[in-house]
Amino acid sequence: MSHGFSLSQMCKTGIIENMRQSQLFTKTRKEAPSDEQSTNAKLLIQGGFVHKEMAGVYTFLPLGLIVLEKIKNIIREELNVVGGQEIVMTALQQKDVWEKTGRWDDEVVDDWFKTSLKNDTELGLAFTHEEPLTHTMKNFISSYKDLPVYAYQFQTKFRNELRAKSGIMRGKEFLMKDLYDFSKDKEEHDAFYEKMKGVYMKIFKRVGLGEQTYLTMSSGGSFSKYSFEFQTITDAGEDVILYDAEKKIAINKSDFSDELLEDFDLKKEELNLEEAKSVEVGDIYTLGEKYSSALGLVYKDAEGNDRAVYMGSYGIGVPRLMGTIVEVFNDAHGIVWPEEVAPFAVHLLDLESGGKADELYQMLVDEGVEVLFDDRDARAGEKFADADLIGIPLRVVVSKKSLGQRGVEVKKRNEEKSEMMSIEDFMEDVKSEK
RNA sequence: CGGGACAUAGUGUAACGGCUAACAUGCUCGCUUUGGGAGCGAGUGAUUCCCGGUUCGAAUCCGGGUGUCCCGACCA
Numbered sequence: 001m002s003h004g005f006s007l008s009q010m011c012k013t014g015i016i017e018n019m020r021q022s023q024l025f026t027k028t029r030k031e032a033p034s035d036e037q038s039t040n041a042k043l044l045i046q047g048g049f050v051h052k053e054m055a056g057v058y059t060f061l062p063l064g065l066i067v068l069e070k071i072k073n074i075i076r077e078e079l080n081v082v083g084g085q086e087i088v089m090t091a092l093q094q095k096d097v098w099e100k101t102g103r104w105d106d107e108v109v110d111d112w113f114k115t116s117l118k119n120d121t122e123l124g125l126a127f128t129h130e131e132p133l134t135h136t137m138k139n140f141i142s143s144y145k146d147l148p149v150y151a152y153q154f155q156t157k158f159r160n161e162l163r164a165k166s167g168i169m170r171g172k173e174f175l176m177k178d179l180y181d182f183s184k185d186k187e188e189h190d191a192f193y194e195k196m197k198g199v200y201m202k203i204f205k206r207v208g209l210g211e212q213t214y215l216t217m218s219s220g221g222s223f224s225k226y227s228f229e230f231q232t233i234t235d236a237g238e239d240v241i242l243y244d245a246e247k248k249i250a251i252n253k254s255d256f257s258d259e260l261l262e263d264f265d266l267k268k269e270e271l272n273l274e275e276a277k278s279v280e281v282g283d284i285y286t287l288g289e290k291y292s293s294a295l296g297l298v299y300k301d302a303e304g305n306d307r308a309v310y311m312g313s314y315g316i317g318v319p320r321l322m323g324t325i326v327e328v329f330n331d332a333h334g335i336v337w338p339e340e341v342a343p344f345a346v347h348l349l350d351l352e353s354g355g356k357a358d359e360l361y362q363m364l365v366d367e368g369v370e371v372l373f374d375d376r377d378a379r380a381g382e383k384f385a386d387a388d389l390i391g392i393p394l395r396v397v398v399s400k401k402s403l404g405q406r407g408v409e410v411k412k413r414n415e416e417k418s419e420m421m422s423i424e425d426f427m428e429d430v431k432s433e434k
Numbered sequence: 435c436g437g438g439a440c441a442u443a444g445u446g447u448a449a450c451g452g453c454u455a456a457c458a459u460g461c462u463c464g465c466u467u468u469g470g471g472a473g474c475g476a477g478u479g480a481u482u483c484c485c486g487g488u489u490c491g492a493a494u495c496c497g498g499g500u501g502u503c504c505c506g507a508c509c510a
Contacts, residue, residue, distance in 0.1 A: 030459060030471065031446045035502050055502065110435095111509080128510095162435055162508070169510090176510060229510090238509090280510065317510030352468060381470040388470090401469065409469095 015066055018344070018365050021374040024048075026061045028386045038236060040323035041167025043335050047389045049343075056164020056171040058319070063390065066343040068175070071318055072154055074206045074340060075177050078199050082192075084150045084179055089132055091156055093124040097131045101294045111159040125158035130313060133180055134291040141309060144184055144301050148192065152179035154318065166236060169279065169323035179314040182292075184301070189286065189310045196284050196314055200230055203316070204281065208325060208338025213281065214243050214250035217264060224286040225263065226255075231278035236327040239280055242273040250278075279324045287311040335391030336414050344372040347392035349383045351399035360398055360408065360423055367430055388413070396426070 026048030036042050036052070044050045049064030060068055076086065098104035104124070106112060113125040126132070133151065141149060157176045164172050179196075183189035197215055204213040212233040220226045231241045231250060243250035251260065253275065261268055289308040292298065298306045322341075329336040337343070346364060348371050350357030361373040372392060374383050380399075387395050395418075397409040408426050411418035 027460090028471095029445060034446065035441090037503055052502095157510080159509075163504095163506095165504080171510095174510075178510090283510070315510055320510055349469095379468060379470085379472065381468095381472075384470045386471085397469080399469065 015069055016062060018361075018369070018371045019062075019373065020361075021372055022376045024062060024372075026063065028389055036167060038165075038167035038169070038323075038327075039330060040169060040236065040326040043326055043330055043389070044168065044323075047335060047391070050168060056161060057173050058168050058171065063343045064322075067322055067337070067341055068318060070341045070343075071207055071322055072175075072177070075154075075203055075316060075318075078203050078206070079150075079152055079177075079179060082150065082195055082199055083148075084152045086153060087151050088153050089126070089129050089136070089155055091126050091158065093126045093132060095122045095124065097135050097295070098124065101131055101291060103131065111161055113158045113160050126155070127157055127159045128176075128313075129153070129155065129178055130180065130287065130291045130311075131295065134295045134297050134309075134311070137182055137309070138295070138297050141182060141297060141299055143299055144307075147182060147184045147299060147309065148188055149182040150179060150192070151182075152177060152314075166238070167323055168319040169236070169317075169327075170238075171319060174320070175318040177316045177318055181312045181314070182297075183310045183312070184299070184307070185310050186288070189312050193284060193286060193312055196312075197228065200282050200284065200314075200316075204230060204232070207321060207341050209281070209321075209328060212328060214241060214248065214278070216241050216243075216250040216252050216278075217255065217260060218252040219255040220286075224288075226260070227283065227285050229280050229283040232281045232324050232328065233276045233278045234324060234327045235277050236324070237277040237279040239278050240275060241278045242275055244271050244273055246272060279320065279327070281321050281324055282314075282316040284314045285312060287313055330391075333385070334389035337391045337393060339393050342391070342393050344370045344392050345394060346371040347374065347387045347390065347395045348372070349374045349387060349395065349397045349399075351380050351383065351397060351401075353398040353400070353403060356403055356423075357398035360396070360426075363423075363427055364430065367427070367434070369430060398423075 028048055029046045032042040033045050036045060041052070044064060045052065047063065048061055049067065051059040051061055053059055095104055103109050109127065111127055114122060115125065116122050137149065141147065154175055154177050156173055158173050161170065161172050164170055181189060181192050183192060201210070201213070201215065204210055209232050214231050216229050216231040217226055218229050229252065231239060231252070240253040241250040242253050242256055289310060292309040292311055297309045299309060301307050325338065325341060326335055329338060346369055348357060348361055348364065350373070357373070357375070361371060364371045374387070376383070391413055393413050395411045395413065402409045402420060406420040407422040409418050409420055410426060
């Protein structure tokens with residue numbers, strides 16, 4: 001019998017793997033904040049996952065950070081599979097590097113946050129990292145033998161958005177995973193680009209959004225006629241896509257045209273397109289030689305000729321992805337986290353169990369199960385309500401009532417029914433899931 | 435950046451230009467209670483966003499700021 005969690009899949013964060021809820025400094029709120037409209041912000045604040053500092057700027061509290069780290073770990077694992085090497089670049093940016101590509105100008109990039117050193121030297125707070133990384137790579141790439149290179153980071157981006165909105169889905173300061181590919185030529189880049197489509201879908205599948213996320217055709221970036229983005233269907237979205245659920249393809253409505261269909265060899269008659277609001281959870285761009293030639297990132301090919309490195313960039317807004325997950329998975333009582341990104345695998349509730357719950361908690365910890373133990377001196381109703389709000393996939397109750405029957409009551413967050421079973425059987429299941 | 439709405443204890447709300455700014459919740463203490471945010475009692479908690487103006491008197495009216503949310507434009 002399966003209880004819906006898989007220890008083998010659990011991705012340890014190294015932050016908090018188990019915890020007594022009485023020690024958790026955050027508290028849930030009875031009411032949603034009045035200054036938030038979006039579901040993700042309401043639920044995440046109510047559950048104590050995040051705290052709003054200002055519009056579009058959110059602090060991640062323990063529960064929220066665990067989720068964020070889980071998402072990061074999933075991304076990390078999948079990127080490492082295809083040869084990604086993780087780095088962290090700086091948020092402070094020097095002007096001259098950006099001037100070489102023309103992107104320092106406020107007329108060109110209108111959401112810069114700029115600041116300065118004591119001596120009045122102008123600095124920027126990075127809104128992306130093509131320029132600095134391309135510049136950095138000049139130190140390490142000089143031969144075709146050095147290529148390709150796939151470097152990525154999780155880094156805070158600063159964007160002076162005119163309007164932050166949708167809770168954690170569009171902030172002025174947010175964590176972004178950005179990967180850059182440095183390839184010998186278009187062919188090598190294209191092969192990686194194709195591979196990344198699969199990598200991204202795998203990531204979105206693992207965070208629980210596989211079903212509602214579509215590889216979506218849209219108008220291209222600087223170096224290709226078209227580019228691809230990943231759109232997750234939800235009413236909280238700002239985009240509109242036309243999608244074929246059978247064929248699992250989608251087109252951004254704003255870029256839809258007969259020409260596009262033709263270019264992708266699609267026949268309108270053969271498509272069963274539906275329209276839906278969606279969120280852009282990721283995008284992948286071909287950059288070509290734009291940045292490498294502007295910044296002089298060249299390598300010697302086998303014939304000894306200088307050639308510009310061919311590049312691409314691949315982004316995922318991590319908080320946006322987290323917010324999207326909340327938007328897609330919630331009900332009237334709270335969040336319903338998908339297994340792989342849930343802050344804990346088990347929410348253990350002690351309802352006057354006379355110490356039995358403590359024993360079970362220790363057993364679970366010993367087995368390496370990620371468990372939040374509600375050992376608070378609170379009433380049943382409050383504990384149930386909080387468990388629903390926080391949304392951990394499996395709820396296990398140890399109470400006088402459960403002990404009077406078989407032992408523990410086990411219930412999945414996304415199901416109505418619960419099941420009584422003995423502690424021994426439950427632990428047996430836990431071990432077999434490992 | 436264009437348009438709209440709103441701003442009152444930690445949180446959610448109420449209050450006609452007029453009494454010590456009210457209620458709920460939270461928090462503290464006591465008693466009671468223990469399977470869906472229980473009950474009783476006693477406490478705690480506010481420069482009514484800021485600055486200025488009108489008025490005998492402003493949470494309330496006026497002006498200007500600032501902040502938050504929403505629509506549009508732009509973006510992960």
